[in-house]
Amino acid sequence: MGEDDHQDEKPLTSSSSKIHHFPISVDEALSTELHKQRAGFRKCTLCCGIITAMILIIAVVMLVLGFTIFHVKNPKINMNSVTIMGLDRVNLTSQLLGNLTVVADVSVKNTNVAAFKFEKSNASLVYHDMVVGVADIPKGVAKARKTLRMNVTFDVIVAEITQNKQFGNDMATGTLPMESYTKIHGRVKIMNVIKRKVTVTMNCSISVSVTSWKIVDQDCKRRVSL
Incomplete structure (x- = not known):
């Protein structure tokens, strides 16, 4: 083999032995x-x-809000004072007939954030389980967190008192036991969302002096029903 043959043979390069990696x-x-x-x-x-x-x-x-501002609280009704008018026309000691006018100063306290609107109602004055006077209570509105005061006027029939069999004994003791019953129906409406109907009842026991014709004792109990 001559020199030319050795020259024609080319050595393998290192590149021929490389492995090519293709990315995935x-x-x-x-x-x-x-x-x-x-x-x-x-x-x-x-x-x-x-x-x-x-x-x-x-x-x-x-x-x-339901437990605070929007919570509907029960209105309160109170009898502040009572005035008896027409005593100059009536003499109970001689059992003369006539009429008395009893004016009760009543207040409705509303502690809600909305007005308490109540319907027309009435109150009665009772002497020994006998109704001797009736008063009309006009419809009204107790504004939010305000107290509404109004006069409730009873026209009392004296004959109903003097003809009662207990009248003589009461005259001897010097006092006439009377009772008043007041009931008011109304409702509280908050933002047209919360509405509640409320009925407020007040029962008062009153002792009236037969000499001065003034209230010497008064005890009122209130009840609220929904």
């Missing part, structure tokens, strides 16, 4: 879609969390 390709569309789904899930979770938090806050606020 990922579908970009699938990757983008997965990214969008994750972002949408995060947004949905965030929105749900915000809505839930708002609902809880509103519920707590409404609960607090």
